[in-house]
Amino acid sequence: MDRWQNRVAVISGASSGIGAACARLLVAAGLQVVGLARRTDRLEQLRQSLPEEQRKRFHQHKCDVSQELQVDTAFEWIEKELGGIDVLINNAGIVLGGQLIDMPAKDINNILQTNLMGSIYCTKLAAGSMRRRQVAGHLIFVNSTAGVAGYKPDPADESLNAYTPSKFALTAVQEICRQELINQGSKIKTTSINPGWVATEIVPDETKAKLGEVILQADDVAQAVLYALSTPPHTQVEQITLRAVGEYF
Ligand code: NDP
Numbered sequence: 001m002d003r004w005q006n007r008v009a010v011i012s013g014a015s016s017g018i019g020a021a022c023a024r025l026l027v028a029a030g031l032q033v034v035g036l037a038r039r040t041d042r043l044e045q046l047r048q049s050l051p052e053e054q055r056k057r058f059h060q061h062k063c064d065v066s067q068e069l070q071v072d073t074a075f076e077w078i079e080k081e082l083g084g085i086d087v088l089i090n091n092a093g094i095v096l097g098g099q100l101i102d103m104p105a106k107d108i109n110n111i112l113q114t115n116l117m118g119s120i121y122c123t124k125l126a127a128g129s130m131r132r133r134q135v136a137g138h139l140i141f142v143n144s145t146a147g148v149a150g151y152k153p154d155p156a157d158e159s160l161n162a163y164t165p166s167k168f169a170l171t172a173v174q175e176i177c178r179q180e181l182i183n184q185g186s187k188i189k190t191t192s193i194n195p196g197w198v199a200t201e202i203v204p205d206e207t208k209a210k211l212g213e214v215i216l217q218a219d220d221v222a223q224a225v226l227y228a229l230s231t232p233p234h235t236q237v238e239q240i241t242l243r244a245v246g247e248y249f
Pocket of ligand 1: 145196197201203
């Protein structure tokens with residue numbers, strides 16, 4: 001991780017779960033971390049919980065990634081305060097349950113705006129910052145097994161029906177970015193991390209109860225992010241899919 005010392009990593013959705021776990025690991029690994037989220041009280045709680053000598057490397061900015069103007073404002077602030085972006089972890093995401101063919105279009109739109117367009121807004125600005133400064137940075141997408149293997153809707157659990165298309169699209173976004181960057185002669189890396197079920201706030205309690213111990217922890221996913229980042233400049237980890245041992249889907 002030597003080459004990332006004091007480099008700037010932006011993490012969307014750093015206020016809880018996987019994003020917060022990534023923030024802890026990256027700050028501890030010596031990076032300057034900017035956490036984006038809507039709940040600034042939770043970002044502040046995270047900052048306070050860090051060991052004192054690491055706190056100065058955690059920065060926070062309120063940002064709803066589904067709103068392009070808010071993303072523009074946040075990234076302008078990062079450029080001005082910290083000089084640019086070297087690593088982006090597209091992690092912010094939501095789940096809204098229902099049958100895709102019956103649920104309100106505004107709910108589907110909300111999922112797509114957050115999970116897909118939010119990642120695209122952040123990616124465009126982060127890649128722009130990296131290219132302007134000729135930095136071989138890293139774009140990471142926290143995707144899902146639903147985004148690579150699909151999802152078999154369960155009539156008793158419709159939580160992922162509309163979420164799945166947003167994550168499938170993210171798989172395409174990462175692959176297109178990878179190819180575009182190669183065509184531009186860029187050394188920027190792209191990685192998708194595809195977890196199965198993880199014990200975070202996004203997963204309903206009844207699903208957690210059903211899964212029992214067959215569930216990943218946020219830190220397991222953050223360790224995969226750290227691994228992808230820690231590879232040498234010539235190595236690109238394209239996909240990491242991780243499930244808890246025993247997870248069927
Ligand atoms: P959490 O609910 O704990 O975290 C979601 C994070 O996303 C929060 O920090 C939340 O912050 C942020 N967020 C949501 N909407 C927005 C928005 N509009 N603008 C900015 N931030 C937003 O769940 P996870 O940690 O599990 O989720 C992180 C990612 O992992 C998601 O993309 C999810 O799809 C993915 N994932 C999760 C799995 C799981 O089983 N938990 C499995 C596979 C993938 P705030 O509300 O403060 O804005």
